[in-house]
Amino acid sequence: MSRIGNKPVVIPQGVKVQVVDRGVSAEGPKGKLVQPLPPGLSAKVEDSRVIISRAGEDRKVRALHGLARSLVQNMVAGVKEPFERKLEIVGIGYRAQVQGRAIQLALGYSHPVIFPLPDGITAEIDKQTLITLRGADKALLGETAAKLRMLRKPDPYKGKGIKYSDEVVRRKVGKKAGAGAK
DSSP: OOHHHHSOEEOOTTOEEEEETTEEEEEETTEEEEEEOOTTEEEEEETTEEEEEESSOOHHHHHHHHHHHHHHHHHHHHHHSOEEEEEEEESTTOEEEEETTEEEEEOSSSSOEEEEOOTTEEEEEETTTEEEEEESOHHHHHHHHHHHHHTSOOOTTTOOEEEETTOOOOOOOOOOTTTTOO
């Protein structure tokens, strides 16, 4: 029995939720999103709540019940108040700036890196080294942040690169001059 899947999703004020064919659609002040439901699951809206129910007790359907409810919950929360992910750029000469729908990054390469932002994601840069990504779709936001981080992953020796603001980079010691030299 899925404890998470059985909990209803409360619809906040200012958000419209509809059940469309094989999915759930949410529209709010920050955008419109559609979440398809896996086969064997259905949704209904009643009394400003969304209830996800399953047709049978098949193992796959039971496994997806809680996941589908969490995805709908994230979608409903995202159209009301967008999700946010912060990244830090660490390194001398490493910086970023927003240019329209793209981020231009100087990451120690011989050329600037242009990172286009997907639709629904906005970027804000503070002090040229702090990138704040915002968007209604939590999965797309996480994927965009991960792709941005992959442009220059944090180095374990010097700590240079792009890291999440809450990430702790474990530092390694490296070579020691004269250690073991005869």
